Amino acid sequence: MRPPGADTVLVRHADVGVKSGKVQAQMERRLRDNIEALVDDRCIDATVERRWSRIFVHADPESVDAATNAATDAFGVQSASPALVVPAEEDAIVEALARTARENREAVGDTFAVSARRAGTADAHPFTSKDLEEAGGAAVWGELPDPEVDLDDPDTTFSVECRADEAFVFTENRPGPGGLPLGSQAKVVALMSGGIDSPVAGWEVMKRGSPIVPVYLDLGDFGGPDHEARAVETVRRLADYAPNYDMRVRKVPAGDAMDLLAEAVGPARMLVYRRFMYRVAEHVAEAENAAGIVTGEAIGQKSSQTARNLGVTSMATDLPVYRPLLTMDKPDITELAREIGTYQDSTIPAGCNRIAPDFPETNATPEIVDRAEPESLYERAREAAENLTLV
Numbered sequence: 001m002r003p004p005g006a007d008t009v010l011v012r013h014a015d016v017g018v019k020s021g022k023v024q025a026q027m028e029r030r031l032r033d034n035i036e037a038l039v040d041d042r043c044i045d046a047t048v049e050r051r052w053s054r055i056f057v058h059a060d061p062e063s064v065d066a067a068t069n070a071a072t073d074a075f076g077v078q079s080a081s082p083a084l085v086v087p088a089e090e091d092a093i094v095e096a097l098a099r100t101a102r103e104n105r106e107a108v109g110d111t112f113a114v115s116a117r118r119a120g121t122a123d124a125h126p127f128t129s130k131d132l133e134e135a136g137g138a139a140v141w142g143e144l145p146d147p148e149v150d151l152d153d154p155d156t157t158f159s160v161e162c163r164a165d166e167a168f169v170f171t172e173n174r175p176g177p178g179g180l181p182l183g184s185q186a187k188v189v190a191l192m193s194g195g196i197d198s199p200v201a202g203w204e205v206m207k208r209g210s211p212i213v214p215v216y217l218d219l220g221d222f223g224g225p226d227h228e229a230r231a232v233e234t235v236r237r238l239a240d241y242a243p244n245y246d247m248r249v250r251k252v253p254a255g256d257a258m259d260l261l262a263e264a265v266g267p268a269r270m271l272v273y274r275r276f277m278y279r280v281a282e283h284v285a286e287a288e289n290a291a292g293i294v295t296g297e298a299i300g301q302k303s304s305q306t307a308r309n310l311g312v313t314s315m316a317t318d319l320p321v322y323r324p325l326l327t328m329d330k331p332d333i334t335e336l337a338r339e340i341g342t343y344q345d346s347t348i349p350a351g352c353n354r355i356a357p358d359f360p361e362t363n364a365t366p367e368i369v370d371r372a373e374p375e376s377l378y379e380r381a382r383e384a385a386e387n388l389t390l391v
């Protein structure tokens, strides 16, 4: 539900507001550019403007809904509202509120409230926000068949944001992902298996402003044929949130290394595999100037992810290994994957399961993995990273 004729999207940013003035301005410009890219990518006819620490998307009444959805897909956006812009005059505002109620009678629900905010000094307008709420409330009341006010938990809130010359009238507050604008932090290499977890982990760091460099290890005979497709597809879905970033999958040939591990390594095989993976990621990070590695690991989710094993595997790289899902339960991760749109209803196990030994090491020490690691492992990781292809 929105005011008739609404053609502007009011965008509120999330954590950007806690920054100092200069950093905030930089982040707002980045957010503006990212929203512009989303709007362009979806062929929405709209322009994006940054004004008074707000972002506005100027669309038309036909495209304002799509423009609002595009804005709420931008990392760093707290919420967005499709709004009608009217002169900052009491009559015009009250009339807009009345019209909004009149044309949305069915959608208002049982209860409503009017909430008004004014920017600027007390004498900036000849009316107060309370005046607007009272006059606006009476006008809305007059338009509804069976009006009832509920200031605590209304079905519909008619909102007014009044600036020096213009006022914005809106009824909807669509949530965005929150966080920081993409690109406001350094890139990180994202290890993407095509499973449920890794795209969620990638999304989480993107939400905090880090673009990802997606890396998929092709495990050769130890990977299933669908794995690559799933990895590529889930990354494409993430790329929908970031059309102005290079999200091509870096596909790394790891089949030979897996053959070697399956042959030469016993209970610590999965840990050695993980260490190989981090080393590959480290080489890619170096080439791409990325600041860390992100994975979908969580404490205890698999034998290679026990609290002790996570520590020992991380030691293979000097880069920080970020694990945003570390403490999350699988059902919650799955729920998030559904919300983000990366969830695939598939029961095909990840390829790495097939190289898992029957009795995996769950309590590794650096000495155990050192002893288990084939001498050529890190050289192979470098070679594999050098031979990556873009998908």
Ligand code: ATP
Binding pocket: 190, 191, 192, 193, 194, 195, 196, 197, 198, 199, 215, 216, 217, 218, 219, 277, 294, 295, 296, 297, 301, 302, 349, 350, 351, 352, 353
């Ligand atoms: P996911 O964790 O993505 O749902 P999964 O649970 O089957 O898949 P795990 O064995 O839990 O995979 O792997 C832990 C993490 O290691 C993954 O989240 C991912 O970051 C990384 N990873 C596993 N396999 C691959 C691969 N083939 N290529 C790149 N990264 C991988």
Ligand code: MG
Binding pocket: 195, 197, 198, 296, 297, 301
């Ligand atoms: Mg997992």
